[in-house]
Amino acid sequence: MSDLITMDDLSNDEILEILDTAERLLPVANGDVYAPLLQGKVLGNLFFENSTRTRMSFESAMKRLGGEVVNLSSVGSSVAKGETLYDTMQMVDGYSDIAVIRHPRQGAAQYSADAIGIPILNAGDGAGNHPTQTMLDLFTIRQAHGTLDGLNVVLVGDLRYGRTTHSLSHALVRFGAKLTLVSPDSLRMPTEIVGDLQSHDTEVIESENLSGAIADADVIYMTRIQKERFPDEDEYAKVAGIYKMTADDLAGAKSGMIVMHPLPRVDEIDPSVDSTKHARYFQQAFNGVPTRMALLCRSLGVEVPKEVGE
Amino acid sequence: MSEMRRVTAICNGTVVDHIPAGKSLRVMQMLRVSVGRSNPISLVMNVPSGKIGRKDVLKIEDRELTQEELDRLALIAPNASVAIIRNYSVAEKRQIELGEELVNIARCTFWNCITQDPREPLPHKLRVVSKNPLEIRCSYCGRSQTIDQLAESII
Numbered sequence: 396m397s398d399l400i401t402m403d404d405l406s407n408d409e410i411l412e413i414l415d416t417a418e419r420l421l422p423v424a425n426g427d428v429y430a431p432l433l434q435g436k437v438l439g440n441l442f443f444e445n446s447t448r449t450r451m452s453f454e455s456a457m458k459r460l461g462g463e464v465v466n467l468s469s470v471g472s473s474v475a476k477g478e479t480l481y482d483t484m485q486m487v488d489g490y491s492d493i494a495v496i497r498h499p500r501q502g503a504a505q506y507s508a509d510a511i512g513i514p515i516l517n518a519g520d521g522a523g524n525h526p527t528q529t530m531l532d533l534f535t536i537r538q539a540h541g542t543l544d545g546l547n548v549v550l551v552g553d554l555r556y557g558r559t560t561h562s563l564s565h566a567l568v569r570f571g572a573k574l575t576l577v578s579p580d581s582l583r584m585p586t587e588i589v590g591d592l593q594s595h596d597t598e599v600i601e602s603e604n605l606s607g608a609i610a611d612a613d614v615i616y617m618t619r620i621q622k623e624r625f626p627d628e629d630e631y632a633k634v635a636g637i638y639k640m641t642a643d644d645l646a647g648a649k650s651g652m653i654v655m656h657p658l659p660r661v662d663e664i665d666p667s668v669d670s671t672k673h674a675r676y677f678q679q680a681f682n683g684v685p686t687r688m689a690l691l692c693r694s695l696g697v698e699v700p701k702e703v704g705e
Numbered sequence: 706m707s708e709m710r711r712v713t714a715i716c717n718g719t720v721v722d723h724i725p726a727g728k729s730l731r732v733m734q735m736l737r738v739s740v741g742r743s744n745p746i747s748l749v750m751n752v753p754s755g756k757i758g759r760k761d762v763l764k765i766e767d768r769e770l771t772q773e774e775l776d777r778l779a780l781i782a783p784n785a786s787v788a789i790i791r792n793y794s795v796a797e798k799r800q801i802e803l804g805e806e807l808v809n810i811a812r813c814t815f816w817n818c819i820t821q822d823p824r825e826p827l828p829h830k831l832r833v834v835s836k837n838p839l840e841i842r843c844s845y846c847g848r849s850q851t852i853d854q855l856a857e858s859i860i
Contacts, residue, residue: 401847479824500819502845509827509845521817523846587842587849 397694398508398515401524402566414534416689416699423459424685430703431461439491443469443498449518452683453495484510493695514694522556529562531686535679536614539653543570549608551577551638552618554584559657568595575608576601579634605638610647617656617663642667655679712747718766720788726751729761734856735777744768777810779803781852807831813843814854
């Protein structure tokens with residue numbers, strides 16, 4: 396049984412192994428091959444916070460592998476009646492074999508893992524971590540560049556509250572990425588994370604300027620300024636819409652550079668970018684299915700055959 | 706031994722010596738020795754020390770601090786020395802040691818940590834990431850904690 400709470404739970408070799416497994420599962424994720432590897436298993440999909448892609452891709456991943464899904468959302472459940480997370484998790488322990496949890500409170504995934512015995516996959520805890528997103532991001536980057544080693548990656552937007560960038564940056568520096576962190580001053584990456592990143596033997600630059608970082612980039616990872624995480628609406632208004640990428644901005648970019656976004660976007664990527672060769676965010680969203688299939692199999696101790704579907 | 710002249714020897718209790726100068730009030734706060742108790746407490750501040758230049762000394766009468774209480778002390782005075790006094794002589798010397806994890810000693814200070822809900826029943830856990838320089842993070846949410854903040858959230 397293995398939990399995935401932060402990227403520290405995986406070694407570099409394990410990350411690469413999971414990405415290889417995800418690649419083998421692509422035909423299953425596409426629906427071309429049916430491989431009921433998780434038949435008889437039940438996933439508890441626990442979303443205490445809104446989600447579109449994460450929730451649907453986990454559900455799709457489980458069902459395409461022949462498993463079942465039970466859902467919980469905070470609206471319409473005992474959570475709305477004030478049930479503690481601990482009590483809710485005791486029920487989940489009895490109803491499912493593995494659980495995916497998204498929660499507005501930071502640390503909720505680790506807390507759940509401590510509370511019960513079934514494997515827990517963290518699907519976002521407040522402004523903390525989102526490691527399954529990171530795995531699909533790494534899958535997308537490797538798909539485009541053939542490697543994770545030594546890339547020049549620019550992370551843009553809300554780096555303070557953005558859990559996707561927290562998890563992704565931790566993973567990327569372990570593969571020797573040069574990171575440029577582009578954000579307004581008020582949304583800079585938390586200092587303890589920057590400290591962690593700088594402890595690796597790689598370059599980490601902080602900047603407020605996106606246009607200067609485009610030419611050298613292999614990956615530009617845009618993020619939404621998350622209104623819901625601001626304690627104060629005035630503070631949000633000061634930085635809303637600060638970065639807007641259009642197709643014209645990418646004229647000087649490297650030919651193989653990819654633009655990623657965990658989605659949903661608001662106005663930080665103009666639709667004109669969608670039709671460029673750089674846009675990779677919808678592919679990225681699809682990649683959630685094979686990657687999460689690989690993670691579900693791993694945590695449930697189910698081996699994925701070398702030739703899936705045979 | 707100049708500080709011994711400032712405060713008389715105690716018959717029974719605990720002496721915490723070699724507290725960094727000026728930190729003894731914080732030590733009292735961390736140990737909660739002054740909360741709801743009537744033991745006499747003597748405090749000596751800023752006295753010369755051969756070992757650390759200047760130091761504070763705390764003498765708590767009729768109370769032997771437990772190892773769990775001493776673990777809290779390790780957060781702010783890891784090099785302090787502790788003697789249990791019985792009948793005017795040192796009966797026992799206790800070691801202060803900062804462990805790898807502090808369980809139910811202080812609450813995480815991050816406002817959005819899952820442990821901020823007082824009804825959640827699992828223990829409060831803080832992880833000592835580094836002893837020198839001291840860095841402590843919540844075992845659940847991963848946020849770094851400052852000692853000043855932790856002193857306010859002692860359990």
